[in-house]
Amino acid sequence: MARRITIIGGGLAGCEAAWQAAGMGTPVVLYEMKPQRFSPAHISPRLGELVCSNSLRSNSPANAVGLLKEELRKLGSFLMQAAEETRVPAGDALAVDRQAFAERITAALGANLGVQIIREEITRIPPEEIIVIASGPLTSSSLADSIKELTGEKDLYFYDAIAPIVDGESINREVAFRASRYGEGSDYLNCPMNREEYHSFTAELIRAEKVPYRDFEKGVHFEGCLPIEEMAERGEETLAHGPMKPVGLRDPRTGKMPYAVVQLRHEDQQGMSYNLVGFQTKLKWK
Ligand SMILES: Cc1cc2nc3c(=O)[nH]c(=O)nc-3n(C[C@H](O)[C@H](O)[C@H](O)COP(=O)(O)OP(=O)(O)OC[C@H]3O[C@@H](n4cnc5c(N)ncnc54)[C@H](O)[C@@H]3O)c2cc1C
Structure with a gap:
């Protein structure tokens, strides 16, 4: 049996990683701290929550961000599929209805038998062998301290703005x-x-x-x-x-x-x- 992967954070990165790993037959445990604990910017209990703009930027393969999306699609990206299914009109950009987008991701991962979702905050990097830290720019403070300890990094911070x-x-x-x-x-x-x-x-x-x-x-x-x-x-x-x-x-x-x-x-x-x-x-x- 394939070794288990532990993923911390059910945002965009963690959800894609969980879906892909499970698709390859690797059992996944996905930890998400919501709804027990919310970062200062997250408000929804759903996985895959977009906190600011609902635009994933250009969808045109003529520029770098559009090309990256095309590559993601070709690699069978789960998030790109959810984005296509919930897109809103936005010219050549790929923008989504953020509620529908997060609902789609939450439902699909919830129904994926290869992914066990645990709604719990991870406060220290666990000792497991394979860990994906996908806790995003607003990683909870105790886990951020544990990352600082591991990497020797002193300057982990984030600047927040509002998208009305x-x-x-x-x-x-x-x-x-x-x-x-x-x-x-x-x-x-x-x-x-x-x-x-x-x-x-x-x-x-x-x-x-x-x-x-x-x-x-x-x-x-x-x-x-x-x-x-x-x-x-x-x-x-x-x-x-x-x-x-x-x-x-x-x-x-x-x-x-x-x-x-x-x-x-x-x-x-x-x-x-x-x-x-x-x-x-x-x-x-x-
Ligand atoms: C206020 C704000 C505005 C932003 N605006 C934009 C924008 O307009 N465009 C853009 O491209 N990017 C923007 N970003 C960056 C955006 O966060 C990333 O593009 C994207 O969300 C990153 O995905 P992620 O999966 O890395 O992190 P996130 O989507 O933040 O997901 C991380 C998840 O980990 C969970 N988590 C955190 N700590 C723990 C823990 N200790 N244990 C368990 N779970 C934990 C969180 O609850 C969250 O669900 C913004 C970020 C913020 C905070």
């Missing part, structure tokens, strides 16, 4: 228009701004109250995922050339390219709620 979700009913459909960039479909809802609206928006962003850092954070930003207010502080036009860039879009009300645009992407398959594309933020909300 917009209620579909709050969108003014007389202003917002449907289009993907360069006329390639109509999956996105675009909220156009003229020059004055854009500058008053960025000024408000800079003035707004921010959430203070939590104890697992340091104020060091990941440049590929900057909060929008941080981008606004870096320069007046930074957002207009970043997540709010209007290129490839024409506002049907004016027939022209807007000065800036906020793009909205489906959050769910019903179109009841939307994500703000590229809008991570540390702003307070009421």
